Amino acid sequence: xxxxxxxxxxxxxxxxxxxxxxxxxxxxxxxxxxxxxxxxxxxxxxxxxxxxxxxxxxxxxxxxxxxxxxxxxxxxxxxxxxxxxxxxxxxxxxxxxxxxxxxxxxxxxxxxxxxxxxxxxxxxxxxxxxxxxxxxxxxxxxxxxxxxxxxxxxxxxxxxxxxxxxxxxxxxxxxxxxxxxxxxxxxxxxxxxxxxxxxxxxxxxxxxxxxxxxxxxxxxxxxxxxxxxxxxxxxxxxxxxxxxxxxxxxxxxxxxxxxxxxxxxxxxxxxxxxxxxxxxxxxxxxxxxxxxxxxxxxxxxxxxxxxxxxxxxxxxxxxxxxxxxxxxxxxxxxxxxxxxx
Amino acid sequence: xxxxxxxxxxxxxxxxxxxxxxxxxxxxxxxxxxxxxxxxxxxxxxxxxxxxxxxxxxxxxxxxxxxxxxxxxxxxxxxxxxxxxxxxxxxxxxxxxxxxxxxxxxxxxxxxxxxxxxxxx
Amino acid sequence: xxxxxxxxxxxxxxxxxxxxxxxxxxxxxxxxxxxxxxxxxxxxxxxxxxxxxxxxxxxxxxxxxxxxxxxxxxxxxxxxxxxxxxxxxxxxxxxxxxxxxxxxxxxxxxxxxxxxxxxxxxxxxxxxxxxxxxxxxxxxxxxxxxxxxxxxxxxxxxxxxxxxxxxxxxxxxxxxxxxxxxxxxxxxxxxxxxxxxxxxxxxxxxxxxxxxxxxxxxxxxxxxxxxxxxxxxxxxxxxxxxxxxxxxxxxxxxxxxxxxxxxxxxxxxxxxxxxxxxxxxxxxxxxxxxxxxxxxxxxxxxxxxxxxxxxxxxxxxxxxxxxxxxxxxxxxxxxxxxxxxxxxxxxxxxxxxxxxxxxxxxxxxxxxxxxxxxxxxxxxxxxxxxxxxxxxxxxxxxxxxxxxxxxxxxxxxxxxxxxxxxxxxxxxxxxxxxxxxxxxxxxxxxxxxxxxxxxxxxxxxxxxxxxxxxxxxxxxxxxxxxxxxxxxxxxxxxxxxxxxxx
Numbered sequence: 001x002x003x004x005x006x007x008x009x010x011x012x013x014x015x016x017x018x019x020x021x022x023x024x025x026x027x028x029x030x031x032x033x034x035x036x037x038x039x040x041x042x043x044x045x046x047x048x049x050x051x052x053x054x055x056x057x058x059x060x061x062x063x064x065x066x067x068x069x070x071x072x073x074x075x076x077x078x079x080x081x082x083x084x085x086x087x088x089x090x091x092x093x094x095x096x097x098x099x100x101x102x103x104x105x106x107x108x109x110x111x112x113x114x115x116x117x118x119x120x121x122x123x124x125x126x127x128x129x130x131x132x133x134x135x136x137x138x139x140x141x142x143x144x145x146x147x148x149x150x151x152x153x154x155x156x157x158x159x160x161x162x163x164x165x166x167x168x169x170x171x172x173x174x175x176x177x178x179x180x181x182x183x184x185x186x187x188x189x190x191x192x193x194x195x196x197x198x199x200x201x202x203x204x205x206x207x208x209x210x211x212x213x214x215x216x217x218x219x220x221x222x223x224x225x226x227x228x229x230x231x232x233x234x235x236x237x238x239x240x241x242x243x244x245x246x247x248x249x250x251x252x253x254x255x256x257x258x259x260x261x262x263x264x265x266x267x268x269x270x271x272x273x274x275x276x277x278x279x280x281x282x283x284x285x286x287x288x289x290x291x292x293x294x295x296x297x298x299x300x301x302x303x304x305x306x307x308x309x310x311x312x313x314x315x316x317x318x319x320x321x322x323x324x325x326x327x328x329x330x331x332x333x334x335x336x337x338x339x340x341x
Numbered sequence: 342x343x344x345x346x347x348x349x350x351x352x353x354x355x356x357x358x359x360x361x362x363x364x365x366x367x368x369x370x371x372x373x374x375x376x377x378x379x380x381x382x383x384x385x386x387x388x389x390x391x392x393x394x395x396x397x398x399x400x401x402x403x404x405x406x407x408x409x410x411x412x413x414x415x416x417x418x419x420x421x422x423x424x425x426x427x428x429x430x431x432x433x434x435x436x437x438x439x440x441x442x443x444x445x446x447x448x449x450x451x452x453x454x455x456x457x458x459x460x461x462x
Numbered sequence: 463x464x465x466x467x468x469x470x471x472x473x474x475x476x477x478x479x480x481x482x483x484x485x486x487x488x489x490x491x492x493x494x495x496x497x498x499x500x501x502x503x504x505x506x507x508x509x510x511x512x513x514x515x516x517x518x519x520x521x522x523x524x525x526x527x528x529x530x531x532x533x534x535x536x537x538x539x540x541x542x543x544x545x546x547x548x549x550x551x552x553x554x555x556x557x558x559x560x561x562x563x564x565x566x567x568x569x570x571x572x573x574x575x576x577x578x579x580x581x582x583x584x585x586x587x588x589x590x591x592x593x594x595x596x597x598x599x600x601x602x603x604x605x606x607x608x609x610x611x612x613x614x615x616x617x618x619x620x621x622x623x624x625x626x627x628x629x630x631x632x633x634x635x636x637x638x639x640x641x642x643x644x645x646x647x648x649x650x651x652x653x654x655x656x657x658x659x660x661x662x663x664x665x666x667x668x669x670x671x672x673x674x675x676x677x678x679x680x681x682x683x684x685x686x687x688x689x690x691x692x693x694x695x696x697x698x699x700x701x702x703x704x705x706x707x708x709x710x711x712x713x714x715x716x717x718x719x720x721x722x723x724x725x726x727x728x729x730x731x732x733x734x735x736x737x738x739x740x741x742x743x744x745x746x747x748x749x750x751x752x753x754x755x756x757x758x759x760x761x762x763x764x765x766x767x768x769x770x771x772x773x774x775x776x777x778x779x780x781x782x783x784x785x786x787x788x789x790x791x792x793x794x795x796x797x798x799x800x801x802x803x804x805x806x807x808x809x810x811x812x813x814x815x816x817x818x819x820x821x822x823x824x825x826x827x828x829x830x831x832x833x834x835x836x837x838x839x840x841x842x843x844x845x846x847x848x849x850x851x852x853x854x855x856x857x858x859x860x861x862x863x864x865x866x867x868x869x870x871x872x873x874x875x876x877x878x879x880x881x882x883x884x885x886x887x888x889x890x891x892x893x894x895x896x897x898x899x900x901x902x903x904x905x906x907x908x909x910x911x912x913x914x915x916x917x918x919x920x921x922x923x924x925x926x927x928x929x930x931x932x933x934x935x936x937x938x939x940x941x942x943x944x945x946x947x948x949x950x951x952x953x954x955x956x957x958x959x960x961x962x963x964x
Contacts, residue, residue: 017368017370040422043419047426050429054430062437062441080361085357094677108418111660138417144424289532383652
């Protein structure tokens with residue numbers, strides 16, 4: 001815990017953005033460990049994969065494009081400090097009269113949750129209660145969550161895939177991109193070197209295992225921690241590793257951008273489709289009971305399908321975001337070449 | 342293990358640091374990092390809420406060995422935070438892609454420098 | 463569960479949200495100029511049709527509840543349509559459909575053709591988010607849909623980058639502030655969940671009296687109100703709005719101006735009146751003393767700032783912040799007339815502002831700029847468009863026969879009901895603010911009619927496909943200003959329901 005605070009404090013003060021990013025990753029990872037000690041294994045899994053994994057990759061990708069040194073400053077900002085202290089004070093004020101954490105008779109544990117804990121094994125028949133709440137009781141939230149990822153994928157594509165415009169009019173506004181940079185080249189594609197034997201061999205050995213593990217997480221989420229989201233992230237991580245080691249073009253030839261866009265959409269449609277089918281069969285939206293003659297079997301089938309939908313969308317969206325960032329580097333590199341000529 | 346309000350206070354401190362980073366730093370990437378910290382701290386708050394002392398992860402342990410019914414921690418906050426983590430990464434991705442584009446058209450990712458430019462642009 | 467499970471109408475509450483949602487992924491895959499637009503418009507129009515049906519049902523049979531996944535609340539997520547949410551659904555989907563009619567030609571100038579599929583997919587997601595927020599009865603589900611709306615709107619605002627690169631910084635600023643606001647909301651919901659153990663709004667409200675005096679709830683209310691105030695751009699938190707509205711593509715500005723902030727206002731009303739209850743909100747929290755000064759400062763300063771703007775979109779954006787001040791004022795007055803005024807004004811302002819932004823969109827389509835200096839003599843160059851703008855401006859000022867007059871009338875009555883010095887003071891300040899509105903509209907009129915056209919420009923109107931939707935909103939605003947039984951009637955009933963339901 002104290003490590004956590006130390007980590008965040010140093011994020012605030014460190015000036016090199018690479019170091020700050022790494023510290024953020026470490027904070028996420030410590031957080032994941034704390035989540036395990038708090039019994040939230042699924043969340044810990046996700047936090048480790050997302051916070052310490054994917055988001056670090058994204059930050060580094062960005063820093064490669066924008067430069068990693070923060071401008072010398074930091075002057076002391078009084079206004080924000082006052083606001084922060086005020087927010088903290090309100091939260092501290094709320095501590096009194098608050099139920100003590102960890103006690104079994106808190107309202108959190110006595111009102112809605114017992115139903116999930118006591119009845120979900122019989123109503124849904126899935127041992128992992130997090131999965132049953134996630135995919136069935138609050139399945140609509142998860143549908144929304146899938147949509148959030150879809151929206152992010154769409155948004156990043158919209159923002160980053162734009163061609164450069166007004167080239168002929170005002171070239172002087174386009175500041176050359178490697179100005180103010182600290183010695184790093186702008187392109188990520190250079191990462192895929194042809195000559196590094198060891199990474200190649202290790203990656204070739206690792207990637208199949210990553211995919212197998214992802215599939216295990218995907219379909220085993222009913223019984224242990226895991227599920228579509230975590231599996232999707234792992235799957236995407238496998239392909240990203242592939243892209244980093246063997247260059248982006250190879251990865252693109254495996255999974256093309258067009259296919260990714262199709263897959264992002266397909267995942268959402270699969271999830272929504274399950275809902276629509278259950279409507280047609282006479283239930284409410286996402287009511288899995290009607291999917292099979294036996295309600296529990298129906299729940300099983302429904303959860304399996306929607307988790308698959310989540311997995312597909314997450315994998316594809318993560319890849320789309322990654323491709324967009326790296327593709328941007330290519331675009332910039334191409335432009336820099338043009339300018340040189 | 343009863344941990345009282347310790348987690349909650351850690352949450353407050355992390356939240357304050359995150360928020361302060363967002364508001365006081367003019368580097369856009371640093372702002373995004375602060376925002377991520379700010380969101381992560383909220384995860385800690387929710388998860389701490391779901392813990393029951395002496396409880397175990399909310400996955401049914403089957404088998405006849407299971408004589409004394411175990412106490413499971415509350416699964417609901419876990420579900421909510423899974424969603425919130427996803428929202429967090431989505432925001433991060435979108436924010437960073439904006440940073441990249443800003444760097445391209447303004448040549449800097451420092452907010453103050455951009456503000457100085459605004460009148461000319 | 464509903465008795466007639468097989469009939470489509472029992473599924474209406476969910477269809478209104480998932481029709482646009484499921485169209486979005488299809489739309490993302492479409493190519494070409496027309497197909498994405500057509501699909502989007504159909505989905506939006508369908509949502510509008512369902513919303514109307516829902517509102518009619520609710521008006522005659524009372525609130526509808528829909529259990530998602532077949533799980534009864536509070537275990538599952540519930541969709542609730544009552545008068546207020548039904549009203550919001552109709553408003554949002556209606557504005558969206560009207561704006562989309564305008565979009566077909568307008569976006570071709572502002573968005574590259576290759577991006578149209580994604581652009582409209584994001585548009586649909588924003589629409590889904592708004593509809594989802596209004597219809598859901600679950601506090602956490604609100605957060606999820608709030609984020610769907612926000613994420614897609616950041617991307618949509620950034621699309622204005624082709625015209626002005628500042629769209630990027632505007633979108634980034636909005637992203638930071640919006641995320642902080644949403645996270646505040648999440649903390650507030652967390653605190654409430656901690657005290658009640660439930661996330662269902664009706665269930666929270668039922669369990670609320672037991673715990674309403676406690677400190678965590680006070681903190682929760684604080685976080686939720688501030689979080690939503692950030693999202694709805696209440697006066698001190700408004701900085702993201704003028705930038706966002708100024709640099710976004712025309713149709714996005716028109717769409718968001720009518721709907722996005724209104725959704726947050728809706729949530730605020732929901733929390734103040736349904737969850738916290740009138741008594742706790744205004745006696746325990748003393749929200750009147752907190753909101754009132756901000757509302758008044760908001761409409762006075764922002765109207766004044768609007769006068770000095772050089773960009774007509776920015777001028778209208780500041781005026782939007784000012785108008786939000788009126789809406790919050792109505793809420794803060796804490797009586798039935800005040801709440802009626804707020805709800806009516808949500809509706810009226812949405813129609814008028816959308817009309818105004820669309821007419822600005824027409825000007826942009828022809829002139830390619832929204833700076834006042836480029837619009838000199840526009841009244842002679844584009845007479846039909848400019849006349850529409852002027853009529854809309856009258857609505858903004860609150861001239862009789864326009865909808866602005868109706869809302870201000872109710873606000874004045876509510877302030878007088880309040881009585882005492884404060885009430886009369888408020889009436890006077892409302893008059894001052896209206897005068898300021900006269901000034902900023904007059905500035906546009908002066909530029910449009912009393913300056914010469916730049917050399918070499920000819921009379922040139924916007925295409926008919928742009929003019930028709932614009933005038934639809936302008937004429938609609940007059941219709942609702944004269945024949946007020948729909949908007950005022952429903953607002954009154956909704957206000958009575960909210961005040962009584964506490």
